[in-house]
Amino acid sequence: MNILIIMSSVFVLSFLIGYVLISRVPPLLHTPLMSMTNAISAVTILGALLIFTDTTNVPGKILGAIAIGMAIFNVVGGFVITDRILKLFKKG
């Protein structure tokens, strides 16, 4: 039960802070915003890394490796694209 309370309060709190902060982002930056939050959602890479802190058998290792590969693809790709997009915006 303890975990449920802690995790749901972390979720609600982060959702609220995120909501307040992100609703102030101008529409001009909505594409880079989505691109960056997309990279953040690959925070599951932490979970994928944790798979390997335990003894695992072959299918576990394969799935874990795929998870890491996909997550890091998302992380690197997301942040690089966001930066590329943001670089395009220039003031007149």
Next chain:
Amino acid sequence: MWWEASSSLTGFLSYLRKVKDAGNIECHRGNHQYGLGAKGINPMDFLFNLFIDIVIILFFILGVSQFRSPKRARIGNLTVALALASAAIAVVYRGKILEPGIVAIALMVGSVFGWHVAMRVSMIQIPAMIAFQHGAGGIAAFLVSFVELARNTNPGISIGKVSGILGLITGAATFSGSMVASGKLANVIKQTPRFLPKHSYWMAGIIVLIILFGFVASHSMGHKLVYHLMMLIILSTLLGLVFSLRIGGADMPVLISFLNATAGLAAAFCGVIIENRLLVACGATVAASGSILTHVMCRAMNRNLLKVFTGFQEKVAVDWTQTTATGWAEPENKIVTVDKEEQALPEKPTRKDPLSEAIEAGKESKRIIMIAGYGMALAQAQFKVVELANLLERLGKQVKFAIHPVAGRMPGHMNVLLAEAEVPYDKLFEMEEINAEFKETDLAIIVGACDVVNPAAICVEGTPISGMPILMVHEAKRVVVCNLDEKPGYSGVENPLYKERNVILLLGDAKDSLDSLIKGISLDS
């Protein structure tokens, strides 16, 4: 194939149980996480872990809050990237990685591939790329949930188990849904909504099965659990597929935003099973962001989410005499296609043709607003648009760009495309900011936009776009339309604007039309 994998997974489960019996498992859930709920961790370590988590979350918030102006956003993006990197380093540092070789190879391959694709993708392909990445995030989320659930030796139901199952379902559905969305956005599969026979029944059936298997899985263990989870993955993947197929056309920006939210949600669920606060916090932030964007997109199209998800479209049954009565359709018509001869000789104005009229309008006007739609991007005409804008500015005219929130294939896409064509962002105006200015505008130039400037949305009832906020282009003194044809846009609603007396139609490839406009204006001035 899959049963082989599952049998070895079952083997792996019994192995874990043996290890537990030997009393070595004590640190299994304890050592690899640095979150709460880990028993047997000393208070100093606990506080230290909490401190690290809070610092990393603060950096995330700091980064996201920089998204106010493009310059600061770049720093924000870097901040968030560093925060994520340090979180990963913290994980590697705390829990010993048993297979550093495999991890290193997976990291290398994934990041090289990610970097390579990210550097090469064109700005017009960004929506397809981002949808694809949502899918990659979904895969990671459901795989992590799957492996963690399969490791779970706890019989009966628990919070972690339920959450893991939810993470698995959301992750798998996000994965297949995003792949369909990405295919549609990249034009690999048809963009229009596709309906299976009895589509809604299929959806409902799959959802019922998912609930059923989810319930059974949460109460099972061992190899049965693994089978149930595999069934769940298959069903959820089907759900995502069936769900996304039905959404298309103008609703794509809603779909991509929604998938953004579900990818975040999957990460958050995944965070509960491994008891990691960072995953939950980040997942929740992403879910919030995705929800906001979904809401903004729905509002900008005056569609509710349910209609988008069911692919519902009102039938276009409009009495066009009604529009004539309200003053949008005049009998006179000026549709003449720009043909090659006219382009070659723009210096010979023959009063009656639309091109020379448009050139004249361009020269006479003082205040000009350009409206770019996705058609501009499809015609690759953005650089011509900017060339025209620069020319008009050199002639001492005021030029602004008006952008509708749903122009493009994802939220804010048109801003990026124009920024790429080197329009300074202080000339890009959102719909709310600029709509009041159309009354005092001498000339509005529309390039590849139809539905977002269709006055039928605000003056005719019962069309698919009725009630959708539009750019008030019809209030401008004169309008030049550089569209491919006068066919309706995605909504299928005819645009009465084209029949207005003060509207000049330059039909044909926008690049050619703009080119002849530019030549005409620069030759005579």
